Amino acid sequence: MRSTFDPSPREERMVVLREPEPQTRPRQVLDNPSQEQLRRLTLQMPNAQTAARLVIERANANVAGMQKFLYFERTGGEPQVTVIDTPNLPAPGYPNDRCIAVDLDNGVTRVLNSDYFGESKKGGLRMWNKIVYDKGGLPMHAGCKVIPTAAGEKTIVVIGLSGTGKTTTTFRRQGDSKAVQDDFIALMPGAKVYGTENGCFAKTFSLSAEYEPEIYRAVTSPIAYLENVYLNEDGTPDFFNESFTQNGRAVFPLKALGRYEDANKIAPVNAIVILNRARSVVPALAKLTEQQAAAYFMLGETQGTSAGGKDEAGKALRVPGTNPFFPL
Known part of the structure; x- marks a missing residue:
């Protein structure tokens, strides 16, 4: 299918807000018995699994089908995060009548007038990131893989802006390696990694x-x-x-x-690989000190890719933390 939105951060507006009053909610969508609802798990963290719900218009049920591949099966509990996605409901007063509204206090994200699947995906991850942060962890826009070595299996985290090659690097089978996650992880104290998605x-x-x-x-x-x-x-x-x-x-x-590793079974992280297409920032291949890596990560000097839309592709950007979808 083709979405009507070429997702560039410059073309959308994200706001953080309080829960709207009941009379302002689009009741024709939320009260429609034909709406699609998915309840799954988005996080593998023991004793902190995050139940999630997606509400989407029936006309855009393909988004629900796609999201089902990413969420884990839910085992119980009421949703802690909810994405209410109304692709056909304009948001007058915002650029292109489009708005992504985030209510972190109540764990609700509203997607208005965008049928791009990435907004459903990011909506859940953005709120989950806040939960990870509050538990003392670092949510990272990163892939993860395990590589067998003579000294035992090594866990590698691969971070980078969208379009820099996280998925390609994570899924390559160098040395009989296995992919764990390709897009988002939680890095907790003790270098423990937790996964977010059951798909790609x-x-x-x-x-x-x-x-x-x-x-x-x-x-x-x-x-x-x-x-x-x-x-x-x-x-x-x-x-x-x-x-x-x-x-x-x-x-x-x-x-x-055909082959991958469960994030629950992997050892703590041994190394972090940073991907960047801006050759003027760091050499093509470099080993950074801890201080250099931290500064590099937070300064976010990079080069835009097609994943950010035509306005960003090939341009010098500053994206701290490689865009962790974190609205704080």
Whole structure:
């Protein structure tokens, strides 16, 4: 399917607000018995699993289907975070009549007038990040993988802005490695990593079976969802066609990869890899001291990618923490 929104941070407005009064809520959506609701787990942290709910208009049920691949099955408890997504309800007075409203106190995010799946995904993660932060952890826009070595299995975290290659690096099978997560983790005291998602939201532009075989097989499997991807007349995807946008995406469950590791079973982090396309900031390959890495992480000097929309691609940016979707 094709979304009508090329997701650039410059094209949306995010506000932090209090819970709206009942009379201001779009009752025609929330009280409609045909609405789609998903209740799953978004976090694997023991004794702190975060139950989540997505409410979406029936006309955009594909978003619910895609989100189902990312959330874990829920075992109980009322939702701590809720995303109410109304893609067809304008927000007059905001740029392009579009608004992402975040109520951290009550754990509710409202998505208005955007059918881009990324807003559903980020909505849940953004509120979960606050929960992790309050528990003394660091939410990180990062992938994670485990690599077997002669000295035992090593856990590697891969951080970077969207579009810099986190998914590619995480899913590559160097040294018989296994992917754990490709986009978001919680790094807790003691270097313990907890996962967030049971699937992947992967970029598809220039995807090829030769250079990224694991991702290609998962993206072209019958169970994957495609968004903003051009299809040829015979129904096959053309990942090099930019007719819609370079920010084509696919959603698939981790099981589509054929091999991965459960975040509950991995050892504490041994190393952090930082990805950056801005060659003027650091050398192509560099080993940083702890102080250098911390400064680099917080200053966020980087180069924009197509994931940030046409206004950011190729431009010098400052994005502290590689954009952890954290509105504080």
